Amino acid sequence: MTATQTSYLPCLKRVGGSWQLQVDGKPRLILGGELQNSSMSSARYMKTVWRDLKGMGINTVLGPVTWEDIEPEEGCFKFSELDTIIQDAQSDGLRLILLWFGSFKNGSSSYVPPWVKTNIQRFPRMQLRQRDGMLHHENVISILHDECLEADRRAFTKLMDHIKETDVSRTVIAMQVQNEVGLLxxxxxxxxxxxxxxxxxVPTELVKFLEDNWDNLPQEFTNSFPTFAAARVDTQRKGLVKSWEQHFGKSxxxxxxFMAYHYACYVEKIAAAGKQAYNIPLFTNAWLPMPGTKDASGNIASxxxxxxxxxxxxPTPNLLHVWQWFTPSLDFISPDIYAGDYSQICDRYAGNGQPFFIPEQRRDEYGARRIWEAIGSHGALGAAPFGVDTLRTEDCSFRSHYELLSSISPLLLKAREESAFICGFFFDExxxxxxxxxxxxxxxATSYELSISRSFVFGQPGPGYGLIIELDTDRFLLVGKGFKVEFKARSDTSVVSGILRFDEKEVVDQTGTLRTARHLNGDESRSGMWANMPCDESHIGESIVPIAIPARTGIAEVQVYAVEQGIPQVVTNGFAKESVA
Incomplete structure (x- = not known):
């Protein structure tokens, strides 16, 4: 039985106002981890890390499949190592997102096979001009020659065909096409x-796209091309065939x-062939610029x-629209977020109508806190810290975060389907x-303004993270640690707002069923002023009063109330209702 003969293939589905990845016909939150670059070259090595990865709370492993490994000689394909890796991942209950390191990886062509590397006449390289004025061949395949494109397309298609025929368990749920393309x-x-x-x-299709979409493109992009902006309103200049610099200016x-258009066309041809062979989600990723930094220090990752x-x-933020238009076979384009404004980057890549996923980011606690915003406020399919296989399980910062997210993921995914209000956030030290x-x-939220801040302590406030789901107009699920929430009715006629009930919850099964662990009041809620979700360790500073309640489950349900001016209320069975007296 082939993979295509099974009931469901991994796919993306639009639900409510967000996207969901469907695996085995059910929504899945990707609690990912990306391997070091060379790890998946060896099934024997991977046997030593599978259980550790699962122990970190990871449910989806991202790892490279490289062109040089599967086609060491032209036309001779070897998949035995990959087959074993897929089987072993399946045995440990993990899913895979494979990363195709074909023509390009991190701005170079280091993973092309030897028969490509050594034949520069057949597979030309890009060239840069050195300080002495001489041209120098770079270690990156030219995107303006078809020979390597066709060879890459054949190899990628062969890979997708092979996965379709052999991965009956659908362990592979998505494929990344190339890695951080571009010229360094x-x-x-x-x-x-x-x-x-x-x-x-300049290709007519690019000019037309820019003219039709100019007003919706990022301002940073349009400000870079005043020549093109002026030509749009000059009827005498419109329609003329012009070079790139005549169209856009010299910069x-x-x-x-120029490079983005041709890179996108190159990647699209490979992705289109792969999708025709096996229609699972495809994406590519972006090395992000960061103003004020340079790579002269030897930095090779961001x-x-x-x-x-x-x-x-x-596919940087300013060029994301161009890339999306010219790579229709890619389901989404993802940022690798190591630095910069995390929230702003999420806004750019999640706010363009596409599914949002972070395939690489920091693996420390600083990075782990941030996934709560990506998942809660930006509807991320998930995230993946890089280099997880060289961590010890007990040292993995993501472990506790993933365990908590996994326990409430059925509730989160259901809330997304219902287009419920959800927000995520973090606080650094x-x-x-x-x-x-x-x-x-x-x-x-629908009826209340939520003011979210660090959890209350007498001493030094700590870091925090979490998400809030609106269960009903007056009920909220709080998940996370190190924050507190104050609720204020949005009605102009409300005179009193407060907490009616605050219960610590715990998950009792894999469907996300909750039961009450404790009823919280008094010091735990400042007598109804706020819902406090403490850190694992709370500091009392110099206070002599030991109000330092540590976190337990990291899950709570809050019911709030508001009294409208002139409308008395009574409480029945824990719910506020208008009095009929």
Whole structure:
């Protein structure tokens, strides 16, 4: 029986206002972990880490499948190592997202097979001009020649065909096509062929896309091309066949747009062939720029302020719209978030109508706290810290976060289906002698304004994280640690708002069924002022009163109430109702 003969294939489904990944016909939250680059080259090595990964709370492992490993000789494909890896992952109850390291990985072509690396005539490289004016071949395949594209497309199609025929358990649930594409060291390829294409007319399809969508493109993007903006309103200049610089002006951003268009077309042809072979979710990822940084320090994974310091032509935030338009076979495009404004990056990649997923991010506690915002406020399919297989299980910062998220994931996914109000957030440590620049987060639910801040302590406030789900207009599920919530009715005629009931909850089964562990009041809620979700360790400072209640389950349900001016209320069975007296 082949994978396509089974009832369900992994797919993406639009539900409510968000996307869900469906696995075995059921929604799945990806609690991911990405392996080091070389780990999946050896099934024997992977046998030593599968159980550790599962012990970290991971349910989905991201790992590379490389072109050089599966096609060491042209036309000779070897899948035995991959087959064993898939079988072993399935045996340990884990799913896989495979990362195709084909023509490109981190701005270079280090994973192409030897028969590609050694034949520069058949598989030309990009070229950059050195300080002495001489052209230099780079370790990156040219995107303006078809030979390597066709070879990569054949290999990727063969891989997808093989997975379709052999992965009956559907252990592989998605595929990343290439890895952090773009050119490092310069803003564009300046070899003879590239120069000829650059001086020729800009493709009509790109010009039309920009003209039709200009007003909806990021301002940072449109501000980079004043020449094009002026030409849009100049009827005498419109419609003329012009070179890239005549259209967009002379700048590194024109170079970057040139590279982005051609990279996107290259990746699309490979993705389209793979999707035709086996229709599971496909995506690619982005190395993100970071203003104020340079790669001169030897950094090879993130950052860079201008094209070439970061991979020029990759699907960065400013070029995301262009990439999405010219890669229709990709289901989404993902950011690798190691630095920068996490919230802003989530906004950009989740706010463009596509599914949102973070395939790489920091693996420390700083990174773990942030996934609560991605999942809670931005509807992320999930996230994956990088390099998890070189951590000890007990040292994995994500372990406790994943265990808590896993326990309530049925409730979270159901709330998404119902388009319920959900928000996620985090608070970092406050440096000594520093001001808390994130004192309150204000969120608007259906009937209440939620003011979210750090959990109450007499001493030094700690970090925090969590999400809130609106169960009903007056009931909320709180999940996480290190925060408190104050509720205020949004009605202009409300005179009193407060907490009616505050219960600590615990999950009793895999469906997310909750039962009450404790009824909380008094010091635990400041006598009804707020719902406090404490840290694992609460500090009392110099206070002589030991109000330092540590976290337990990290789950609570709150029922709130509001009294409208002139409308007396009574409480029946724990629910506020208008009095009929």
């Amino acid at each position: 060291g310069g803003s564009r390829d300046v070899g003879p062929v590239a120069e000829k294409v650059f001086q020729a007319g 590194s951003y024109t170079d970057e747009l 950052g860079g302020a201008v094209p070439g310091e970061y991979p020029s032509g990759g 406050i440096p000594l002698n520093s001001h808390d620049d994130k004192a309150h987060i204000i969120k608007l």
